Amino acid sequence: MQPASIQRPISxxxxxxxxxxxxxxxxxxxxxxxxxxxxxxxxxxxxxANLEAQxxxxxxxxxxxxxxxGVNQALIPYQESDSYGRVFLVGLLNTLLVAVLGIxxxxxxxxxxxxxxxxxxxxxxxxxxxxxEVIRNxxxxxxxxxxxxxxxxxxxxxxxxxxxxxxxxxxxLADGAGALRYLGLxxxxxxxxxxxxDWIGPPMIYLNNRGMVLPEPALHAGASVVGIALIAxxxxxxxxxxxxxxxQTATGRPFPxxxVGIALIxxxxxxAAFVAxxxxxxERPVLRGFNFSSGIRLIPELVAxxxxxxxxxxxxxxxxVRAGIEAVAKGQTEAxxxxxxxxxxxxxxxxxxxxxxxxxxxxxxxYLNLTKNSSLAVGIGYPDLFAVFAGTTLNxxxxxxxxxxxxxxxxxxxxxxxxxxxxxYNARIALKER
Amino acid sequence: xxxxxxxxxxALLMTAQSASAQTLKTVKERGTLICGVSQGLPGFSxxxxxxxxxxxxxxxxxxxxxxIFNDPSKVKFTGxxxxxxxxxxxxxxxxxxxxxxxxxxxxxxxLGLNFAGVNYYDGQGFxxxxxxxxxxxxxxxxxxxCTQTGTTTELNLADYFRAHKMKYEVTAFATADETVKAYDxxxxxxxxxxxxxxxxxxxxxxxxxxHVILPEIISKEPLGPVVRHGDDQWFDIVKWTxxxxxxxxxxxxxxxxxxxxxKSEKPDVRRFVGTEGNYGEQLGLTKDWAARIVxxxxxxxxxxxxxxxxxxxxxIARGLNNLWNNGGIQYAPPIR
Ligand SMILES: N[C@@H](CCC(=O)N[C@@H](CS)C(=O)NCC(=O)O)C(=O)O
Numbered sequence: 169m170q171p172a173s174i175q176r177p178i179s180x181x182x183x184x185x186x187x188x189x190x191x192x193x194x195x196x197x198x199x200x201x202x203x204x205x206x207x208x209x210x211x212x213x214x215x216x217a218n219l220e221a222q223x224x225x226x227x228x229x230x231x232x233x234x235x236x237x238g239v240n241q242a243l244i245p246y247q248e249s250d251s252y253g254r255v256f257l258v259g260l261l262n263t264l265l266v267a268v269l270g271i272x273x274x275x276x277x278x279x280x281x282x283x284x285x286x287x288x289x290x291x292x293x294x295x296x297x298x299x300x301e302v303i304r305n306x307x308x309x310x311x312x313x314x315x316x317x318x319x320x321x322x323x324x325x326x327x328x329x330x331x332x333x334x335x336x337x338x339x340x341l342a343d344g345a346g347a348l349r350y351l352g353l354x355x356x357x358x359x360x361x362x363x364x365x366d367w368i369g370p371p372m373i374y375l376n377n378r379g380m381v382l383p384e385p386a387l388h389a390g391a392s393v394v395g396i397a398l399i400a401x402x403x404x405x406x407x408x409x410x411x412x413x414x415x416q417t418a419t420g421r422p423f424p425x426x427x428v429g430i431a432l433i434x435x436x437x438x439x440a441a442f443v444a445x446x447x448x449x450x451e452r453p454v455l456r457g458f459n460f461s462s463g464i465r466l467i468p469e470l471v472a473x474x475x476x477x478x479x480x481x482x483x484x485x486x487x488x489v490r491a492g493i494e495a496v497a498k499g500q501t502e503a504x505x506x507x508x509x510x511x512x513x514x515x516x517x518x519x520x521x522x523x524x525x526x527x528x529x530x531x532x533x534x535y536l537n538l539t540k541n542s543s544l545a546v547g548i549g550y551p552d553l554f555a556v557f558a559g560t561t562l563n564x565x566x567x568x569x570x571x572x573x574x575x576x577x578x579x580x581x582x583x584x585x586x587x588x589x590x591x592x593y594n595a596r597i598a599l600k601e602r
Numbered sequence: 603x604x605x606x607x608x609x610x611x612x613a614l615l616m617t618a619q620s621a622s623a624q625t626l627k628t629v630k631e632r633g634t635l636i637c638g639v640s641q642g643l644p645g646f647s648x649x650x651x652x653x654x655x656x657x658x659x660x661x662x663x664x665x666x667x668x669x670i671f672n673d674p675s676k677v678k679f680t681g682x683x684x685x686x687x688x689x690x691x692x693x694x695x696x697x698x699x700x701x702x703x704x705x706x707x708x709x710x711x712x713l714g715l716n717f718a719g720v721n722y723y724d725g726q727g728f729x730x731x732x733x734x735x736x737x738x739x740x741x742x743x744x745x746x747x748c749t750q751t752g753t754t755t756e757l758n759l760a761d762y763f764r765a766h767k768m769k770y771e772v773t774a775f776a777t778a779d780e781t782v783k784a785y786d787x788x789x790x791x792x793x794x795x796x797x798x799x800x801x802x803x804x805x806x807x808x809x810x811x812x813h814v815i816l817p818e819i820i821s822k823e824p825l826g827p828v829v830r831h832g833d834d835q836w837f838d839i840v841k842w843t844x845x846x847x848x849x850x851x852x853x854x855x856x857x858x859x860x861x862x863x864x865k866s867e868k869p870d871v872r873r874f875v876g877t878e879g880n881y882g883e884q885l886g887l888t889k890d891w892a893a894r895i896v897x898x899x900x901x902x903x904x905x906x907x908x909x910x911x912x913x914x915x916x917x918i919a920r921g922l923n924n925l926w927n928n929g930g931i932q933y934a935p936p937i938r
Contacts, residue, residue, distance in 0.1 A: 215610075222831045224692065224714030237756040238763075238772040248760040321787040377788045378746055468789065469773065549775045549784070555751070558606075560774065563685050563752030566692070566713035568606050 215569060230565045231256070237560060239551045241467050252561050259553035260578060266473055266552065267539040267582070273478035274538060275531075278485025285490050296486065303483040309544050311480055316472035316548045323377045323468075326460065333371025338364055374460065379468040381460045390444035397440035401432045408432075469550035473542065481538045485531060492527035493519060524597050532590035536583050543579075553578060605686045609693035625697055625829070625836035626670070626886055634676045637663035638696035641681040641777060644802045645910040645918075646702050646722075655679045659700040661905040662721055662827055666698065666843045668898040669882075669891040683777045685752035688713050691830060698840055699828040702799060704754045709828075718841040720826040721902075722910075723922040723931060725819035726758050727797040729804065732814050734791060739818040743768040748790035750774065750781045755795050758821040782806050796823045801916045835886050842885060846892040848934035849874060850901035852925055857900045860893060873937050881937055892937070902932065 186192055219226050231253035238248055243261040246254060284296035303311070323330060330336075342361035349355055372383040405428075412423035454460065496519050504514035543554035558575040562568055629635050639647035639659055647657040655677075664674035682690050682701060691699045692714055702724075703709075705717040730736050730745075739762070749755050751774035763770045773790060775781040782803050785793040793800070800815050807813060827844065829837050850856070853871055855863045863871050872878035875893040882891035899905060906923060910916045924930025 219714070222692070222714040223711070224831075225712035236760055237774075238760045238770065240771050240773050248764055317783065317787060321784075321789065325788050467771075467773070546776055547780070549751075549773045549780070551774075555774075555776075559685055559776065560751045560756065562606070563688065564708075564757070566688060566709075568609050568689060568692075572606060572610065 219569075225565070225567055226570070227567075228570055230567055230570070233565070235561070235564075237564070239556055240549075241470065241551055252557075252565065255561055256553070256557050256574070259551060259556040262551050262556075263539075263542055263553040263578075263582075266470070266477065266542045266545070266550070269474055270477040270481065270538050270542065271535050273474065274481035274485055274534070277478060277482035278534075279489050281482060281486035282489025283493070285486060286493060300483045300486050303479055304487075308476065308480050308541055309547055312473060312476040312544055312548060315476050316468065320375075320379070320468040320472050321377060323375050326376045326378055329374040329376040329381070329460075331371030332373040332375060334368050335365045335371050338362070338368065374463075377468065378465070380466040380471055382464040382466065384463050393444045394437045394440045398433070398437045401436040404436075405429045405432050467550075469545065469548050472548060473545050473550050477538055477541060480541075481534055484534050484537075488527055488530045488534065489523075492523035492525075495526045496522045521597065525594075525599065528590060528594040528597070532587055532594075535586050535590065539582055539586065540579060605689040605693060605695065608695060609689050611693075625833045626839065629670060629697055633671075634678050635663060635667045635670065635698070636678050636680060636696045637666075638682045638687055638690050638699040638701055639663070639679050640701045641683060641779070643702065643778065643799060644805055645798070645914060645916040646802065647679070647681075647700070649679070649681075656909065658722060658905055658909045659702060659827075661899050661909065662700045662844060662847075663698065665847060665895045665899045666840060668894045669839070669843055669846075669887050672888075672894050672898075674898040683752070684750050685776055687752075688715065688828075691715060691828060694830070697829075697836075702796065702825045703828055704796075704823045705826055706754060714831045715828050716831055716837050718827045718829060718837060719844040720824040720932075721844055722798060722825040724796040724798050724823040724825055726755055726794060726821040726823055727800055727819055728816045729785075729793045729800045729813050730791060730816060732812055736816070739816050739820065740766060740768075742770065742792060744770070745791040746771045746773070746789070747792040747794055748773050748775065748781050748785045749794050750778055751776055753795070754821070754823065759794055762820045778803065796825070798825075798910065798916070798918060801910075801918060805915060839885055839887065842937075843895060844902075845934035846874075846895050846937070847899070847902040847905065848925070848932055849937055850892065850896045851903040852927070852934070855896055855901060856904055857896060860896050863896075864893065870936070870938075879938075 186195070216226065232251050234249055235252050235255045236248055239246055239255065239258055241262055242258045243265060244254075244257060246258050281296045281299055284292050285300070287293045287296070338361050342358045342365065345358035345361060346355055348357065374381040408423075408428065409425055412425050416422055454463075500518050500522065501514050504518040505511075509517065542552060545552040546555045546559060549555070553575060558571055562571045565571070637660075639655065639657075642648050643657070645657055647655060647659040649655050660679065663677050663679070667676045668674045670676075680690065680696055682696075682699075687699055687701055687703065688709070690696050698718075700721075702722070703717075704724075705720065709715055710717055728739050728742065730742075736742065742763075747759060747770050749759060749772060756772070756774055759770070759772060773784065775784060781793070784790060786807050793803070795803070797815065797819065804810055804813060804815075827840050829840050853863075853874055855871065855874060860875070863875050864877065866872060866875070866877075869878065873881060876882055876889035876891070880889055882889045885891065888894075900908070903920075903925075906920065907913050910918045912919060920928075920930060922930050923932055926933040
């Protein structure tokens with residue numbers, strides 16, 4: 169399609185060309201682009217000349233060089249003789265670990281607190297309000313340091329680890345019951361408790377100033393049966409759901425999908441495990457040498473960072489959720505109730521779907537914030553991308569420009585990917601105007 | 603981080619020739635030397651409550667200022683973490699880095715830097731709590747170790763445990779304070795860095811007497827001042843400032859004997875104090891450059907004793923840092 173102006177008689181061609189708003193627009197765009205590209209190229213050449221003049225190493229060859237330093241948490245096998253490229257992957261995975269777990273925890277906690285703030289239970293609502301106000305108004309770095317130094321740092325050393333489980337509680341109660349002795353009574357209660365404690369065995373989870381130790385799941389023969397049962401249960405649940413939907417549209421009779429689904433997915437594998445003779449065992453953490461030698465150990469840096477990031481972000485999410493729910497007009501709930509929906513049904517089918525449209529966009533930016541805030545890890549020595557790559561690797565190799573370029577690109581991609589996923593979800597639930 | 607951004611800006615914007623060959627001129631025009639030091643390491647570079655810096659590394663910068671301005675107070679100190687120090691130097695934020703930095707091949711080459719000499723011969727060691735009843739680094743299998751990121755320490759630690767087939771868990775912090783705090787709170791069994799810094803950081807621990815430094819020295823850590831590539835004159839000035847302090851000690855010229863030395867008939871002393879020859883001028887300084895250094899700062903031995911020696915809070919013996927003719931390896935080329 170030709171712009172009309174071009175077809176006009178050409179009395180003063182220059183002036184008329186520039187007077188065409190679309191051509192003029194295009195012209196300025198091209199000029200601007202040329203300037204941006206020109207400046208960019210000039211910068212790059214200049215940087216190269218500067219670095220060469222000072223004989224500072226350039227290029228990406230360093231990624232193949234041996235790193236030579238240790239990292240205290242690696243989700244993929246890593247040793248000191250691996251390359252800087254490997255360090256990059258280790259750091260990236262550590263960043264992703266915190267970001268993904270942090271987003272999950274923050275979302276669950278944030279929705280719970282946000283809904284609690286609207287609860288008709290006065291105490292619950294006030295507690296949720298206090299949570300939001302206290303957490304939201306303290307700097308995040310301060311909270312990270314608080315959890316790291318004041319809470320986890322105050323835990324006892326490994327040999328006096330705090331066990332989290334029934335046995336310590338029973339033993340503590342038994343000690344209390346021992347006081348009965350002074351009344352001249354036989355200590356049968358205490359003995360009973362102690363016997364029970366013995367029978368239960370030492371706790372599975374430990375906390376100490378080196379972090380948290382969880383039992384390690386061990387698979388024995390027959391474990392595959394349980395896996396198959398789990399898959400079967402999931403398939404059955406999906407099939408059941410399709411059938412339940414069809415039936416509901418056809419006959420209007422609802423089906424208790426949630427309860428049945430949970431029963432299937434939890435019950436079937438448990439049954440299989442029972443039949444196969446408990447092919448799972450959790451290996452109790454065992455203390456040896458400087459620390460626990462078995463069990464899954466979460467380093468305190470990870471625990472502190474996760475707690476701080478998720479509680480902090482949850483406070484903001486709670487407010488977003490509250491705002492979203494309050495944005496749905498009260499008439500909607502009333503209309504739902506007039507149609508005979510229960511309170512829970514009204515919330516689930518009428519209020520929440522509408523609230524989600526208000527919640528999703530700001531929720532996305534909270535997720536992005538959490539991911540970027542995870543780089544504060546550097547303050548407590550958690551080996552995330554920023555610490556091990558943009559920190560240690562940069563320092564050991566001196567290749568600031570390359571490393572910062574890569575790091576910025578990674579955070580950009582993470583942010584864009586999060587946004588894209590959330591936008592896709594948003595598009596699905598958005599109002600479809602017909 | 604800001605420093606890295608500064609470096610980027612400098613690399614992108616500066617025209618190539620302005621990066622080099624101008625340091626002495628810039629310093630003179632500015633009227634002060636900008637010297638990168640640690641963020642607080644007693645004995646080496648440490649500010650008091652009034653912001654006055656003292657220490658062996660600080661003295662070197664004061665000596666450079668004395669040689670240029672005849673005034674050791676014309677120095678501005680910038681505290682830098684291990685991680686930021688080289689970036690600060692590359693970007694031109696500081697004129698010289700004098701911060702317990704180890705001379706290594708890659709720093710001397712691909713980082714674009716030049717080490718001007720060694721003002722302290724050190725080696726890496728380990729500190730543990732006495733309560734652990736560990737007597738040797740070889741008993742540290744499985745230990746958790748705290749250290750500072752961006753150091754040779756991290757690399758030596760990895761090498762040592764690998765070579766001895768021992769396991770360890772390292773937590774690396776960005777600043778010395780974070781590292782010491784984590785060790786003190788019990789996060790780690792072991793704190794490792796250069797031995798002189800272990801002595802120094804030990805002063806910051808809650809109960810100093812509960813900790814021991816293990817006997818093993820696991821690396822060579824020649825610590826010295828650093829400048830950027832591309833300005834040979836400035837490189838020479840920093841290098842010869844250090845050599846002047848060492849030569850002064852060797853020639854027996856100290857703060858108290860300087861006036862005598864000015865009248866001395868001995869040729870090497872005359873060359874040193876500038877009553878004979880134009881050695882200072884060859885460097886781009888004045889004839890009495892070395893005399894200025896001794897007058898204001900003293901010779902190497904004086905600086906050592908005052909800051910880290912047996913008379914100081916650190917109480918470190920001269921050892922390797924004695925002059926070559928006194929059982930050590932400190933050796934400066936002659937002024938001539
Ligand atoms: N000599 C080693 C280590 C230097 C280093 O930074 N040591 C720490 C040990 S605690 C330090 O002095 N920190 C003082 C500070 O960051 O202010 C190197 O050059 O890499």
